[in-house]
Amino acid sequence: MHPRNPFLPKDCPMARETKLILCPVNLRHIKLEYNAYQEAVEMAQRRGAKLIVATIAPEIERNLNIYDSDKYWGDELKKFIAAHPATGVEVETVVRKGAVHRQIVKLADERGVDVIVMESANPKVKDYLLGTTSSHVVTHAECSVYVVRN
Template sequence: MRRDTQLILCPVNLRHAKANFNAYDEAVAMAKRRGAKLLLATIAPEMERNLNVHDSVAYWTQQLRTFVAEHPADGVALETVVRTGAVHRQIVKLASERNVDVIVMESANPKVQDYLLGTTASHVVTHARCSVFVVRGQDVT
């Protein structure tokens, strides 16, 4: 029996200026097809590398707003959230707290030959209670 999808979580890593956002594009398309709400999240580090960032949550909230403005999710109900901590743990925790139906995320380190998935994606797939859709980057060889 097919479950209705009401909430899709899409974590995005905004730390890479030239990042590929294939998972975000897929999550938006999936939300449109399923009539679901999209929960877009970014996880801020507990200790910023750049010591000029005094309020990490405020900084990453603004970065996430900028991202949404540059990549609109037309026709999709969208909510943003910023968390701090270990990325893999915060994704699983957020999905559980919000009763997410599916997580759509990128696979990290696609050039590392020893891993099928990146370590964050591996942890989320293993520990999330919901389905996880892992999007491979274009650079996979």
């Protein structure tokens, strides 16, 4: 019998362990993207993994009242995590700037993420099977990508 799974033969390797999960959230659409965050938290709880919750800010803010976007979006992300705690999970928050699809893949590569958990589509795009961001991430990420349907 396998030392960690009694249903596998002794010489069968275990599936890859998940130690680090990335969950990118778009705080502008968080009511629509909350499902992926919930799934990522539950996955981290089941697997004993650390969770990175990231948001990608635009290079140039359209809202002229936001002077320091790193601080603004960092504070918004912390408020979101405080309102939706990930009980029993170590959580790190990250704010990046740039093209969302590229920054997600770059962050996952830099940190050695095991799996990305993200929403399936931009809430404004209903005609696509996958949104452009999730499609790019699935195609270019070196790790597994778990896509949550809205």
